[in-house]
Amino acid sequence: MIETYTLSNGVRIVLERVPTVRSVSLGIWLFTGSRNEREEINGVSHFLEHMLFKGTKTRSAQEIAEAFDSIGGYVNAFTAKEYTCYYARVLDSYKEYALEILSDMFFNSIFLEEELEREKKVIIEEIKMYEDTPDEHVHDLLSQAFFGNHELGRSILGTERRLKAMTRDTLIQYMETFYTPKNTVISVAGNVDEQFIKEIEKRFLHFNRKDPQIVRHEPTPQYQSIVIEKEIEQVHLCFGFPGLKAKDERLMSLLLINSALGTGMSSRLFQEIREKRGLAYSVYSYHHSYVDTGMLGIYAGTTKEQLPELIEAIEKTIDELVKNGLTDQELNNKKEKLKGNILLSLESMSSRMSRNGRNELMLEKHRTLDEIIEEIDAVDQQMINETIAHIFTGKRAEAMIVPK
Structure with a gap:
C-alpha cells in the first residue's frame, strides 16, 4: 500500500x-x-x-x-x-x-x-x-x-x-x-x-521558500534533420515521432505499441533488422513522456554502406504497423510482458521508490497493482489503432552521427 x-x-x-x-x-x-x-x-x-x-x-x-x-x-x-x-x-x-x-x-x-x-x-x-x-x-x-x-x-x-x-x-x-x-x-x-x-x-518541516510561478511553453514538433560527422566506424541513426504526455489516457496503448515495435528480441524492429537482415547489432524503440508532450524514438547503428537498406527496413516495419496494427496474439503477448515487467520490478525497493516519486511529481496520483493490471487488460485493438495513427503521421525528426 x-x-x-x-x-x-x-x-x-x-x-x-x-x-x-x-x-x-x-x-x-x-x-x-x-x-x-x-x-x-x-x-x-x-x-x-x-x-x-x-x-x-x-x-x-x-x-x-x-x-x-x-x-x-x-x-x-x-x-x-x-x-x-x-x-x-x-x-x-x-x-x-x-x-x-x-x-x-x-x-x-x-x-x-x-x-x-x-x-x-x-x-x-x-x-x-x-x-x-x-x-x-x-x-x-x-x-x-x-x-x-x-x-x-x-x-x-x-x-x-x-x-x-x-x-x-x-x-x-x-x-x-x-x-x-x-x-x-x-x-x-x-x-x-x-x-x-x-x-x-x-x-x-522547517523548509520554507517561496514557490516559483512556473510557465511551461508547450513545444511544437519541428521535424528537423540533423547530421554531424565524427571519426567513427558506424552510422548512428535516430528517428523521432509524436508521443504522448504523462497524463494521457492512451499512454498504456503506446507502451504496448512500443513494446511490439522495438523493445526486446521478439520486437518487430529487432526481428526484421537484426535477425532477418543482419543490418545492425543494436536496434530499439523508446518513449519519453513529459508534462505536456511526448516523443517516440527509434535507434539503430549500422555501416555507412548499409544505411539506405536500414532506413528502408525501418520504414517498411512502420508501414506494416500502420496498415495492419498488432495481431491479437501480439497484443496479448505484450500485455503479459508489460505485466511481468511491473511485477518483477516490485522486487526492487529502488524501483518502487523511483516509480512512486515520479508518479507523485508527474501524475499526482498512485494506482494499485490491480488497477494497473486492469488498465493493461482494458487496452483493445481500437485503442491501439487510434494511438498508432497519432504517432505515425508521415512526419518524423531525424538525427544521425556519420563517419567522416
Missing part, C-alpha cells in the same frame, strides 16, 4: 512499506530539471546536482562519500528534463542516518569556490565523454531535431562555454527559485514504520 502525506509547508511524502525486506530506498525528488533553465544557464540543474555532493557546513565531499561506504550503502543522483533526484539505498537499520546525510546535503551545501571550479572541469570531461559516445549523443541530437530551440531540445549537461560562465550565485539563485517545498517529494520504499515519517517531518 502506498501512503501519501503533505506537510504544512507543502513538502509531499510518499511511503511504501515492505516489512519483509531489510533495505530502504530513499529519494528526494525535485520537480525541476533542464526544462526550467534559461538558455544562458543551460546545464545548471545538472551542475547543482553535482555540487550537492561537494561539502556541507559539517561534512566534506570525502566524508559524504565515506559515510555511505562505511555502512554498505549507496548514494547517487540524476538530472532529467523535468525533475532531479537525490537518492540512497541502505540497510533498514541505517535509514535515519541516510536521511540525515541527504537532508544535510539538501539544506547545508556550501558551494566552495575551489570545489565549484574543480567540478566544472569534471562535468566538461563528462560532456566530452558523452559526445565521444555516439550511440548516446545521437539521442540528444534527436531531441534537438524534434523540439528545436525549445527547452526540451537542449542537453541536460549544457555546454562547456555556458558551464564555464556559471558562478556560485548562478547555482544559489537557481536553487532558491526551484528547490521549494511544493516542488519537493520525499519517496521512501522498504522496511519503514510510522516513526520514520516523523523523522522526515523533523528534517523538512
Whole structure:
C-alpha cells in the first residue's frame, strides 16, 4: 500500500512499506530539471546536482562519500528534463542516518569556490565523454531535431562555454527559485514504520521558500534533420515521432505499441533488422513522456554502406504497423510482458521508490497493482489503432552521427 502525506509547508511524502525486506530506498525528488533553465544557464540543474555532493557546513565531499561506504550503502543522483533526484539505498537499520546525510546535503551545501571550479572541469570531461559516445549523443541530437530551440531540445549537461560562465550565485539563485517545498517529494520504499515519517517531518518541516510561478511553453514538433560527422566506424541513426504526455489516457496503448515495435528480441524492429537482415547489432524503440508532450524514438547503428537498406527496413516495419496494427496474439503477448515487467520490478525497493516519486511529481496520483493490471487488460485493438495513427503521421525528426 502506498501512503501519501503533505506537510504544512507543502513538502509531499510518499511511503511504501515492505516489512519483509531489510533495505530502504530513499529519494528526494525535485520537480525541476533542464526544462526550467534559461538558455544562458543551460546545464545548471545538472551542475547543482553535482555540487550537492561537494561539502556541507559539517561534512566534506570525502566524508559524504565515506559515510555511505562505511555502512554498505549507496548514494547517487540524476538530472532529467523535468525533475532531479537525490537518492540512497541502505540497510533498514541505517535509514535515519541516510536521511540525515541527504537532508544535510539538501539544506547545508556550501558551494566552495575551489570545489565549484574543480567540478566544472569534471562535468566538461563528462560532456566530452558523452559526445565521444555516439550511440548516446545521437539521442540528444534527436531531441534537438524534434523540439528545436525549445527547452526540451537542449542537453541536460549544457555546454562547456555556458558551464564555464556559471558562478556560485548562478547555482544559489537557481536553487532558491526551484528547490521549494511544493516542488519537493520525499519517496521512501522498504522496511519503514510510522516513526520514520516523523523523522522526515523533523528534517523538512522547517523548509520554507517561496514557490516559483512556473510557465511551461508547450513545444511544437519541428521535424528537423540533423547530421554531424565524427571519426567513427558506424552510422548512428535516430528517428523521432509524436508521443504522448504523462497524463494521457492512451499512454498504456503506446507502451504496448512500443513494446511490439522495438523493445526486446521478439520486437518487430529487432526481428526484421537484426535477425532477418543482419543490418545492425543494436536496434530499439523508446518513449519519453513529459508534462505536456511526448516523443517516440527509434535507434539503430549500422555501416555507412548499409544505411539506405536500414532506413528502408525501418520504414517498411512502420508501414506494416500502420496498415495492419498488432495481431491479437501480439497484443496479448505484450500485455503479459508489460505485466511481468511491473511485477518483477516490485522486487526492487529502488524501483518502487523511483516509480512512486515520479508518479507523485508527474501524475499526482498512485494506482494499485490491480488497477494497473486492469488498465493493461482494458487496452483493445481500437485503442491501439487510434494511438498508432497519432504517432505515425508521415512526419518524423531525424538525427544521425556519420563517419567522416
